[in-house]
Amino acid sequence: xxxxxxxxxxxxxxxxxxxxxxxxxxxxxxxxxxxxxxxxxxxxxxxxxxxxxxxxxxxxxxxxxxxxxxxxxxxxxxxxxxxxxxxxxxxxxxxxxxxxxxxxxxxxxxxxxxxxxxxxxxxxxxxxxxxxxxxxxxxxxxxxxxxxxxxxxxxxxxxxxxxxxxxxxxxxxxxxxxxxxxxxxxxxxxxxxxxxxxxxxxxxxxxxxxxxxxxxxxxxxxxxxxxxxxxxxxxxxxxxxxxxxxxxxxxxxxxxxxxxxxxxxxxxxxxxxxxxxxxxxxxxxxxxxxxxxxxxxxxxxxxxxxxxxxxxxxxxxxxxxxxxxxxxxxxxxxxxxxxxxxxxxxxxxxxxxxxxxxxxxxxxxxxxxxxxxxxxxxxxxxxxxxxxxxxxxxxxxxxxxxxxxxxxxxxxxxxxxxxxxxxxxxxxxxxxxxxxxxxxxxxxxxxxxxxxxxxxxxxxxxxxxxxxxx
Numbered sequence: 058x059x060x061x062x063x064x065x066x067x068x069x070x071x072x073x074x075x076x077x078x079x080x081x082x083x084x085x086x087x088x089x090x091x092x093x094x095x096x097x098x099x100x101x102x103x104x105x106x107x108x109x110x111x112x113x114x115x116x117x118x119x120x121x122x123x124x125x126x127x128x129x130x131x132x133x134x135x136x137x138x139x140x141x142x143x144x145x146x147x148x149x150x151x152x153x154x155x156x157x158x159x160x161x162x163x164x165x166x167x168x169x170x171x172x173x174x175x176x177x178x179x180x181x182x183x184x185x186x187x188x189x190x191x192x193x194x195x196x197x198x199x200x201x202x203x204x205x206x207x208x209x210x211x212x213x214x215x216x217x218x219x220x221x222x223x224x225x226x227x228x229x230x231x232x233x234x235x236x237x238x239x240x241x242x243x244x245x246x247x248x249x250x251x252x253x254x255x256x257x258x259x260x261x262x263x264x265x266x267x268x269x270x271x272x273x274x275x276x277x278x279x280x281x282x283x284x285x286x287x288x289x290x291x292x293x294x295x296x297x298x299x300x301x302x303x304x305x306x307x308x309x310x311x312x313x314x315x316x317x318x319x320x321x322x323x324x325x326x327x328x329x330x331x332x333x334x335x336x337x338x339x340x341x342x343x344x345x346x347x348x349x350x351x352x353x354x355x356x357x358x359x360x361x362x363x364x365x366x367x368x369x370x371x372x373x374x375x376x377x378x379x380x381x382x383x384x385x386x387x388x389x390x391x392x393x394x395x396x397x398x399x400x401x402x403x404x405x406x407x408x409x410x411x412x413x414x415x416x417x418x419x420x421x422x423x424x425x426x427x428x429x430x431x432x433x434x435x436x437x438x439x440x441x442x443x444x445x446x447x448x449x450x451x452x453x454x455x456x457x458x459x460x461x462x463x464x465x466x467x468x469x470x471x472x473x474x475x476x477x478x479x480x481x482x483x484x485x486x487x488x489x490x491x492x493x494x495x496x497x498x499x500x501x502x503x504x505x506x507x508x509x510x511x512x513x514x515x516x517x518x519x520x521x522x523x524x525x526x527x
Contacts, residue, residue, distance in 0.1 A: 076156035078126030117248035197221035263345035271412035428508035
């Protein structure tokens with residue numbers, strides 16, 4: 058059913074999943090996408106921001122939008138924002154799936170939601186006057202619940218008898234997708250085959266409340282995720298594909314990462330785990346710092362994680378609109394302080410922005426392109442041979458353990474993304490780690506590798522080498 062997130066086309070039809078809290082919208086989203094993309098729990102209000110994926114049925118693609126559960130209660134945190142996100146999803150959608158819980162029966166919130174759906178559908182009538190709304194009864198986990206869809210209470214929604222499904226065990230999902238496919242075939246935008254595209258995966262990471270979601274929204278050019286001073290507003294990664302000068306960048310907003318002792322609740326724990334997991338799926342990470350706060354141990358630990366996982370890094374100092382001084386001298390001093398705090402990210406460029414008003418956010422795009430190109434760089438074998446000869450002549454290798462002076466026999470590039478090199482040392486000798494760092498620095502000075510870590514490996518030439526057979 059599902060296809061990789063590398064498939065995109067804004068002309069694909071969209072299907073929005075809406076409903077009150079805890080009816081299983083995110084479980085249904087994951088079932089159709091065939092992956093655990095959306096965060097699922099029994100805690101009301103788990104999903105806050107829209108999740109968007111590209112689903113595949115009968116060889117054709119359509120966009121699937123998961124929305125936050127609605128309560129229409131004033132005492133629920135961010136309820137107005139969740140309603141706003143749902144309204145955006147419904148406005149964008151070509152079809153709406155109204156999900157209810159067959160085991161709980163009809164609740165007042167669902168009557169209110171039905172009224173709003175009819176109103177929103179009518180208000181956008183000029184563009185899509187016949188936007189279908191399909192009532193779906195989730196948690197029909199066995200046949201006894203299937204009969205409940207014919208009870209009179211569901212007629213109050215004026216949407217007909219609900220279609221019974223079970224997101225938990227997959228029951229009725231094929232029938233649901235057949236109905237979606239048939240309904241979308243009558244809309245202006247119809248499901249179609251879309252080819253995958255090459256893209257750069259860029260994660261936005263940092264502590265809570267440094268402005269990651271604001272930066273995400275500014276980079277993608279839309280109000281995609283909820284922004285709030287409430288800690289851990291973003292609970293799970295959200296991604297959006299952006300086309301820039303003919304290329305494609307997949308931006309991934311992540312949950313704020315803080316120390317384990319400060320993590321409160323299972324949802325935050327799971328969200329942080331998902332955020333850390335995105336590191337391995339990213340090519341480049343935007344490490345966001347708050348210019349109004351000092352660099353913390355948590356910032357440094359996160360930076361160490363990025364270096365350990367060999368991600369290319371761009372350090373983004375956010376909230377620069379609140380800086381006490383905007384002179385080049387002060388900016389350079391802050392840059393020096395930042396790099397001194399992250400010695401293991403000395404290769405990372407530093408950019409000063411304000412996600413709130415968009416100040417210098419546009420500078421991030423060329424930095425991403427430059428970092429991506431550097432990450433793919435392959436050095437010619439002859440150039441590396443000449444490089445090693447010149448460097449070792451300029452500064453003789455420093456020995457590590459043992460009494461024999463080391464001799465470097467070869468420097469070979471083993472791979473790229475990230476760039477990886479191997480130094481071959483003569484047998485019975487060893488080279489000091491500081492000299493390996495020297496070689497790395499000289500590689501960077503001569504060949505660039507902008508924003509990218511360089512992986513250095515050591516190997517020793519065996520004393521006896523077998524002769525190749527003729």
